[in-house]
Amino acid sequence: MLSPPSPGSPGPPRRVFIESFGCQMNDYDVARMREVLRRSGYEDTQEPEEADLIIINTCSIREKAEHKAISAAGRFKALKERRPELLLAVGGCVAQQEGEALLRRIPFVDLVFGPDQIARLPQHVGLLSGQRQVPARLRLRVARTEVIDVEDYEFLDADPRPGDVRVTALVTIQKGCDNECAYCIVPTTRGREVSRPPEQVLAEVERFVAAGAREVTLIGQNVNAYHGIGTPDGDDFAELLRRVDAVPGLLRLRFTTSHPQFFTRKVAAAFAELPRLCPWLHLPVQSGSSRVLQRMRRNYTREQYLEQIAWVRQACPDISLSTDIIVGYPGETERDFQDTLSLLSEIRYDFIYSFAYSPRPGTPAQHLPDDVPPAEKSRRLQAVQALQKEITSERLGRMVGRTEPVLIEGMARMGNGQLCGRTGGNHMVNIDPAGHTDPRALIGQLVPVTITAARTHTLAGTLS
Numbered sequence: 001m002l003s004p005p006s007p008g009s010p011g012p013p014r015r016v017f018i019e020s021f022g023c024q025m026n027d028y029d030v031a032r033m034r035e036v037l038r039r040s041g042y043e044d045t046q047e048p049e050e051a052d053l054i055i056i057n058t059c060s061i062r063e064k065a066e067h068k069a070i071s072a073a074g075r076f077k078a079l080k081e082r083r084p085e086l087l088l089a090v091g092g093c094v095a096q097q098e099g100e101a102l103l104r105r106i107p108f109v110d111l112v113f114g115p116d117q118i119a120r121l122p123q124h125v126g127l128l129s130g131q132r133q134v135p136a137r138l139r140l141r142v143a144r145t146e147v148i149d150v151e152d153y154e155f156l157d158a159d160p161r162p163g164d165v166r167v168t169a170l171v172t173i174q175k176g177c178d179n180e181c182a183y184c185i186v187p188t189t190r191g192r193e194v195s196r197p198p199e200q201v202l203a204e205v206e207r208f209v210a211a212g213a214r215e216v217t218l219i220g221q222n223v224n225a226y227h228g229i230g231t232p233d234g235d236d237f238a239e240l241l242r243r244v245d246a247v248p249g250l251l252r253l254r255f256t257t258s259h260p261q262f263f264t265r266k267v268a269a270a271f272a273e274l275p276r277l278c279p280w281l282h283l284p285v286q287s288g289s290s291r292v293l294q295r296m297r298r299n300y301t302r303e304q305y306l307e308q309i310a311w312v313r314q315a316c317p318d319i320s321l322s323t324d325i326i327v328g329y330p331g332e333t334e335r336d337f338q339d340t341l342s343l344l345s346e347i348r349y350d351f352i353y354s355f356a357y358s359p360r361p362g363t364p365a366q367h368l369p370d371d372v373p374p375a376e377k378s379r380r381l382q383a384v385q386a387l388q389k390e391i392t393s394e395r396l397g398r399m400v401g402r403t404e405p406v407l408i409e410g411m412a413r414m415g416n417g418q419l420c421g422r423t424g425g426n427h428m429v430n431i432d433p434a435g436h437t438d439p440r441a442l443i444g445q446l447v448p449v450t451i452t453a454a455r456t457h458t459l460a461g462t463l464s
């Protein structure tokens with residue numbers, strides 16, 4: 001039996017390079033991977049060539065993300081051939097789904113691990129790095145995809161360090177999902193829903209604020225289903241929002257992703273009542289046709305969804321809305337598709353994420369006939385995107401001339417000394433510092449910005 005080096009054992013620091021694909025949940029998981037590995041003697045590197053361990057964190061929600069992750073592994077093959085002692089690991093939802101099969105599919109990968117195994121990552125890596133002297137063909141290769149039982153699941157606490165923390169932070173409030181949307185692989189890859197105890201959520205928000213974060217986004221697959229408190233009316237998520245909103249030093253609060261089936265009037269009212277809750281709601285509708293929604297097993301109708309949007313707009317008339325749209329779902333007729341277009345026209349989202357349906361292995365919808373031809377899916381997707389482009393332009397255009405509070409997140413990537421930040425409605429703004437002598441000093445501050453122009457997806461502004 002090979003014994004792993006003890007965590008934190010002295011010796012030259014080892015380096016880890018992580019490439020991640022997919023959703024915010026994956027971003028959160030990567031942050032936890034970095035922390036558990038840091039505690040066992042690994043430093044981060046941005047250069048795969050100097051890494052002792054490379055991790056590819058995969059996403060299986062969209063076919064494209066899955067292909068990208070698999071081809072990323074191929075890019076590291078030559079490196080692995082040159083340096084056989086390099087460890088190559090694949091984590092995330094594709095790893096969870098495929099397990100041992102992924103080891104066979106990518107024969108130069110050493111470790112495959114699922115999201116529930118992040119806390120044990122140092123042990124898995126320690127076991128494999130203990131066999132550097134073993135000839136490559138005799139080396140152990142491991143798949144660890146056990147899902148931890150709901151009762152035993154423990155959330156990994158984030159360990160934010162001052163100077164290391166961005167202005168905005170993600171804080172997880174749940175893992176997994178108990179829904180059964182027919183197209184979705186999450187219930188299989190992430191397991192049953194577990195709500196994180198509220199005291200852990202609050203302590204983590206406080207730690208992030210103490211380390212320099214000014215905005216927190218509460219994340220989960222279906223945050224409205226949060227049930228960690230046991231409030232008399234059962235609306236634990238509304239209560240959690242109220243508690244987090246009161247954390248001293250926090251400037252802004254957001255949450256994602258919501259599910260319409262669980263979205264309550266109380267959460268809608270929170271947009272009027274909670275001072276730090278930003279006027280932005282991402283409420284994935286997926287389709288404007290109640291018939292398609294039923295086939296997707298979404299458990300709400302177009303009419304119910306529209307009613308929820310009315311609650312939210314009543315509480316916060318200028319709220320910025322966003323959604324997810326799938327076109328070409330099995331059985332989607334032209335009429336169903338027109339219902340989606342008319343929903344977009346009626347609601348007028350600020351932005352959307354739109355996709356053409358592709359069957360995901362392991363989902364109930366995989367067994368439905370994928371009967372919308374690829375060319376038709378593509379036409380529908382283009383029509384959705386063209387319509388939304390006009391609506392986004394109108395929605396961004398309404399901001400021009402206004403002075404908005406913007407949380408400055410950093411220097412714009414290609415901005416000639418410009419700053420970048422977000423409005424409460426989650427619109428990215430590139431900001432002319434207007435002669436400010438030390439623009440960097442504004443990072444982390446909420447400042448008034450006059451919006452001067454609307455671009456395709458972003459705004460331009462100047463410090464007021």
Ligand code: SF4
Binds near residue numbers: 179222
């Ligand atoms: S709510 Fe539906 S789409 Fe969202 S993670 Fe759960 S099963 Fe997937």
